[in-house]
Amino acid sequence: MKKQTIDSRPAGPKPWYDPRVRALVFQVISLAVVCWAGWTLIGNTLSNMESRGISTGFGFLDESAGFGIIMHLVPYDATMSYGRTFWVGLTNTLLVSAMGIVAATILGFLIGVARLSSNWLVARIALAYIELIRNIPLLLQIFFWYFAVLSNLPSPRQSMEVGGALFLNNRGLYLPGPITPEGFGLVWGAILLAIVAVVGVRKWAKKRQMATGKIFPTVKVSVALLILLPLLAFVIAGLPLEWELPALKGFNFGGGISLIPELAALWLALSLYTASFIAEIVRSGILSVSQGQTEASKALGLPNGLTLRLVVIPQAMRVIIPPLTSQYLNLVKNSSLATAIGYPDLVAVFMGTTLNQTGQAVEVVAITMAVYLTISLLISLFMNVYNRAVAIKER
Amino acid sequence: MSESTIKPPKKYTGPVKWMRTHLFSTWYNTLLTLVVGYVLITNVGPLLNWLLFDATFQGAGPEDCVGEGACWLFINQRLNFFIYGFYPDELQWRVDVMFALLAVAFVPQFIERFPGRKWLGIFGMTGLPLIGYILIPGGILGLEAVESSKWGGLMLTLILAYIGILASLPIGVLLALGRRSDMPIIQGLCVVFIEVWRAVPLITVLFMASVMLPLFLPEGMSFEKLVRALIGITLWQSAYMAEVIRGGLQAIPRGQYEAAGALGLGYWRKMGLVILPQALKLVIPGIVNTFIALFKDTTLVLIIGLFDILGTVQSTIADPAWQNVAIEGYVFVAFCFWVFCFGISRYSQNLERKLDTSHKT
Numbered sequence A: 001m002k003k004q005t006i007d008s009r010p011a012g013p014k015p016w017y018d019p020r021v022r023a024l025v026f027q028v029i030s031l032a033v034v035c036w037a038g039w040t041l042i043g044n045t046l047s048n049m050e051s052r053g054i055s056t057g058f059g060f061l062d063e064s065a066g067f068g069i070i071m072h073l074v075p076y077d078a079t080m081s082y083g084r085t086f087w088v089g090l091t092n093t094l095l096v097s098a099m100g101i102v103a104a105t106i107l108g109f110l111i112g113v114a115r116l117s118s119n120w121l122v123a124r125i126a127l128a129y130i131e132l133i134r135n136i137p138l139l140l141q142i143f144f145w146y147f148a149v150l151s152n153l154p155s156p157r158q159s160m161e162v163g164g165a166l167f168l169n170n171r172g173l174y175l176p177g178p179i180t181p182e183g184f185g186l187v188w189g190a191i192l193l194a195i196v197a198v199v200g201v202r203k204w205a206k207k208r209q210m211a212t213g214k215i216f217p218t219v220k221v222s223v224a225l226l227i228l229l230p231l232l233a234f235v236i237a238g239l240p241l242e243w244e245l246p247a248l249k250g251f252n253f254g255g256g257i258s259l260i261p262e263l264a265a266l267w268l269a270l271s272l273y274t275a276s277f278i279a280e281i282v283r284s285g286i287l288s289v290s291q292g293q294t295e296a297s298k299a300l301g302l303p304n305g306l307t308l309r310l311v312v313i314p315q316a317m318r319v320i321i322p323p324l325t326s327q328y329l330n331l332v333k334n335s336s337l338a339t340a341i342g343y344p345d346l347v348a349v350f351m352g353t354t355l356n357q358t359g360q361a362v363e364v365v366a367i368t369m370a371v372y373l374t375i376s377l378l379i380s381l382f383m384n385v386y387n388r389a390v391a392i393k394e395r
Numbered sequence B: 001m002s003e004s005t006i007k008p009p010k011k012y013t014g015p016v017k018w019m020r021t022h023l024f025s026t027w028y029n030t031l032l033t034l035v036v037g038y039v040l041i042t043n044v045g046p047l048l049n050w051l052l053f054d055a056t057f058q059g060a061g062p063e064d065c066v067g068e069g070a071c072w073l074f075i076n077q078r079l080n081f082f083i084y085g086f087y088p089d090e091l092q093w094r095v096d097v098m099f100a101l102l103a104v105a106f107v108p109q110f111i112e113r114f115p116g117r118k119w120l121g122i123f124g125m126t127g128l129p130l131i132g133y134i135l136i137p138g139g140i141l142g143l144e145a146v147e148s149s150k151w152g153g154l155m156l157t158l159i160l161a162y163i164g165i166l167a168s169l170p171i172g173v174l175l176a177l178g179r180r181s182d183m184p185i186i187q188g189l190c191v192v193f194i195e196v197w198r199a200v201p202l203i204t205v206l207f208m209a210s211v212m213l214p215l216f217l218p219e220g221m222s223f224e225k226l227v228r229a230l231i232g233i234t235l236w237q238s239a240y241m242a243e244v245i246r247g248g249l250q251a252i253p254r255g256q257y258e259a260a261g262a263l264g265l266g267y268w269r270k271m272g273l274v275i276l277p278q279a280l281k282l283v284i285p286g287i288v289n290t291f292i293a294l295f296k297d298t299t300l301v302l303i304i305g306l307f308d309i310l311g312t313v314q315s316t317i318a319d320p321a322w323q324n325v326a327i328e329g330y331v332f333v334a335f336c337f338w339v340f341c342f343g344i345s346r347y348s349q350n351l352e353r354k355l356d357t358s359h360k361t
Helices: A019-052 A082-115 A120-133 A138-152 A185-212 A218-236 A261-288 A291-299 A304-340 A346-358 A361-390 B014-022 B027-053 B072-084 B089-110 B117-135 B153-179 B184-199 B202-216 B225-251 B254-262 B267-282 B284-304 B309-316 B326-355
Strands: A160-162 A166-169 A172-175 A177-179 A242-244 A247-249 A252-254 A257-259
Touching: A019 B184, A019 B202, A082 A120, A082 A261, A082 A304, A082 A346, A082 A361, A120 A261, A120 B027, A138 A261, A138 A304, A138 B284, A138 B309, A138 B326, A172 A261, A185 A218, A257 A261, A261 A304, A291 A304, A304 A346, A304 A361, A304 B202, A304 B284, A346 A361, A346 B202, A361 B184, A361 B202, B072 B089, B072 B153, B072 B309, B072 B326, B089 B117, B089 B153, B089 B326, B117 B153, B153 B184, B153 B225, B153 B267, B153 B284, B153 B309, B184 B225, B202 B225, B202 B284, B225 B267, B225 B284, B254 B267, B267 B284, B284 B309, B284 B326, B309 B326
Parallel strands: none
Antiparallel strands: A160 A166, A166 A172, A172 A257, A177 A242, A247 A252
16 A cells, blocks of 8 residues: 555644744845845945946056055065055064964963962052053053153164163164074974974873873973973084174164064053953953862862862863953954054055055955954864863763 | 960951951062062152142143143143034033933932932933934034034044944844844854954944945935944944843743743744843843943044044144143043943942852852
8 A cells, every 4th residue: 555645734824824934934035135235235336436437356456556564574665566565464463463462361361360369469459450451442552652652762862772782762672683594494493303302202191191100200301302402403503693783773773673663552552451351361260260179189189289280270271261262352353453553454554555545445345354254263263172172071 | 373374376456467467478478568569659659749749730721731740731621622522612511411311311320229210221222312313413403403523522432332332232132133043044144244243353344334335325325424433333333242142042041932932922022021131131241341342442433533532632632732741631531431431340240240140159
């Protein structure tokens, strides 16, 4: 006998009462509305651009830019293309973001710990710092450092100096720069080798500890490897390193490493501002580890240092990582405030000068937004991987 | 009784005891206290001198600012500009009325047992923007029109933050509901919208609003700069708002959804009558925090050429008649923002403590 498919449901409701039909209709309508809106916007934009005589497409990226940029990490001069200005801006954004993330993390952890200090005075000062800094707009802080503090420094001829090597004036901060002649490659190789060796030793030590219970002094050996190997290579290669001192040439300093005041102001403000948020995150992370955990590890006989390293910090990190990620993202996004003081970051160079000169608003804005989207996704991805490593492992 | 009875340990009480436990408990704490204390004592005095004791408050013009201290006279003389921007002097009562109404609606929210506090809050969210919409631009009911390019200062900052938060709330609710929806296309659209706006900095959004929005609109249709900035801020803020509200939606136990469904409520009534009232109440602190963030971020509009409070100060400190008043200007703006933000954040912390029902020890 043939099997018949039987619809066991009672004669269903009218189709317009059926939730599945409704869902389908609803989605089709909303998709249609979005498509229509997108279509209209594109149509409007095209006709508007045509009437203003703006050509579309990415051809402008190959044209010569014709403007100078005060700071560039990749080689650049005014004859290069608009496409090159994009890379200059992007590298400058990444530079200040990376510097800011490092400084804000260190400062934030210090202040977060200070906030929990048993010393009343230190804890109060940390609290005052946090409450003061995070309730004042970042843009105002950038202006303060740039226009009120750094512009009031002495001129290059009267610059403050430390031992003839470090100069500070209203044109920036000048440090001695290392010159690495050939032969220094050996040192880089040694550093690389040391890192590989440390990773290997750690793996081996952990395996041995798991198998036999014997503890290997990993930290001491790692530090020794990291310092001794490059030092050895440095000596073998015949000390191939010289320092170039900054010197007054004409109206300004030349040579060495220079930090322009725009970068310094932005870096200071971003680090100080984000540190106040990170400090609160660190504090709540440490407080989230219950007292019982510390007591239990003491009862097991772990000394203070090990209690902190093996019990408190791993558990605190679980609470700290997710909000820390969003602070890093905020810092990268906030670095775009560079525009306000003229630090040549992506927004200032590309979305500012390049956009104004070419008038290619749609293309430039789309590229810039895509870059920030990519950076955000990359940081989230990286922090998610790290978070998975420290997250609670339930078995 | 023998003489050699051991005496009880020395007991310290009062300030001495407090200092021994809080400042000098160990050798490194003592060292820390001394170093920090020294730095504080050497710096606070000169700072106070500059801020208050040597400062100039009264006078007629720049020539009176000769002392070592701060020149608050500058702020005094430009205060009108910092608060109202270019708003005509004889019409400033309209802005004052709005300030007063704003205070009437929201200051009672800080006071626990204020009668009718809820109704004042509702008025602040509904009636107030309507009155403001009539009063500030004018042009109807016999009020003289004041175009938006003349608005500025603190007033503009408050308008941007207030409208930004008010307009982004309903959009945020819809986006959050969409993101939690079972319909894949709706969910996808909402996720893309939220994530894209959250990933880009506010500056790019403002640039986009001021440069690209005119390109998007059909020919002949255009908005003023302020409206364009507001559109950008609202879209950007609604993405953040959606994430806050989604947190609240997720915190409501499944049983509530199922119970509402079992009562036969449809989707909108289920959400409107059962889920959202509970979820929104849960996320009030979160909403207040996003408001603080937005309030600080409104300063960015000066980059696209609007004169908010920072913009007005920034444009006047360059005045050559006054010598180097940058620090005074920035301290003044910082103080304004700090008072607002710190006050509101204290309020939200209070709320959080009150709404927190977890039984942590």
